Amino acid sequence: MKRIAYMSAILALLVFSGCSSKEPTIDATANGSVSGNGGANQMPTTQSSTGDNVAVIAPVTNANAADTSASTGASGADSAKAQGITSILFDYDKFDIRDDMQENLKINSGLVKNKTFKLEGNCDEFGSDEYNFALGLKRANAVKTALVNEGISADSISMTSLGEGNPICLEKTQECWAKNRRVDFKLP
């Protein structure tokens, strides 16, 4: 009978110690962060007095959000439109001048002759950030090359890409996306 009781005790010890391993083992004093006092009296008066037991989460930034050097840049495109200059449209993921845009380009070249102007390449909302900007720039460059072939001085043309950041149509339709794949002329 004694043997049975002894064996039972050993078995119980083994079983209970086995059960405890089912939860992650925690060393309550391992990192010294345990405090029996809560922490109400541990609040430091300055950030420099913080220890492992107190964390200060500072503001992300105090910088002024307004960029005073930025310009709107929209008036130049309006000016070009007023003079009858039209935008050159492009196919999806393409930067070659379409046949139906050749006539518009010829008319535009006559209107911008002897003027300094900027070509702004634009894209639809497809494609990722940098690729879209590069696509917009390649479109502007294709228009520049065509204008130079029409006798416009390359030195009078500057270029930029606005990617998908200057849409003229916001609906999610094929017609709308087609309008956004374009190069605008911008006069000073």
Place this chain on the structure above:
Amino acid sequence: MRYWILFILSIITVWGTDTTLEVTKNVGALPKFVIEDGSVVSGLETKKFHKMLSADMKVVSLFEVDDTYAVQTFESSQPSLSHKEAGYILRYRLVNDGNGGFKAEVKLLQNSLELFTKTYLLKQSEMLVFLSHSIAYDINAKMGGAPLEWMKRKVLLVRLSGARRSEIVAADYTLAYQKVILSGGMYGFAKWANREQTDFYYTALSDFKPTIYKANLASGVKRSIVSSDGMAVCSDVSEDGSKLLLTLAPNGQPDIYLYDLMTNEKKRVTDYSGIDVNGQFMGSDTIAFVSNRFGNPNIFSKKIDSSAINQLVYEGKNNSSFTTYRHLLVYKTRDGDGFDLRLASLNNSGSRRLTSSGDNDYPRFSYDGEAVLHIKQEGSRSLVGIIRLGLNKSFTFPLHVGRIQSLDW
């Protein structure tokens, strides 16, 4: 006596076998974890904080998180009545400090034993979600979880706010907190300049020529780095912050350049007549980049000092978005009806799909390669997703940010 020894040895052997089985079973059975509000005055703010902590502790992935809200006296060593089954209790006491911030006292209990206590001081109440992230980070560290430093880091994004208008925004990893740090013009491609996230690069598109600036987050002081007619983008920053991969287009031709900040010298790395953009470091001597040299945008790699080009991705026809961490690559590719993210390595062939629903874009590795942040579109819902590569788990949070132009982490 020898029979006794044999008997005990046989019990230990059998028990040891069972233990192994138990450990295997425990992989799927996580301890139950609850969060309790111990604030003196509980209300909307403290309940909101409970939700934030619940979400973060789910991302921690060490517990089975029961996100039911309950109140219990902060000092009590016992769980609330509805949390009797909990293995772990995280209890907080949130106090408005009267100066636009919060003080939070936190403790973690297991079987009435305090495993962890800490006090947090938050300077700005609108940054409450960062407080939650810090607590989750500390609990994870205390419990020996996988590295989670990325949880406390800031995300930098550019969002389009109108035609020819965009804003640079600093956010937390869930994009719940958003603070505009630059507005008033058109900007693009905001990127952290260093590991400490004290400075960042961005492109000003309102200038006469696109110009890359470096700005200080705390002071807002900026200085011009480089301008280029047509296009100027800081695509990547080397791990030590001393070199940049830029896309410049001095003659209307976008190519990738290596820019040394110590010498201010730039070196052209690609010279294809089509589109080469988005250079990303893969170690110290190799870059990956997007090119349309085979007709569609795809991802290639090359040694900085070599002209040989390697195609990295063979799936899909529009692979224009990717992120790298040393030899690893996560890229967007069309899979069926949507765009998925896949993980590949320079050292192995093949790839692993990381997402299974919606359209996924803007993948960004955390600085330590532990996680990938991305944007997911599911029908009309926008989400920000986090993939923990080591745990093979992903999480999403609702997103209200408008149209994103670029994202960095």
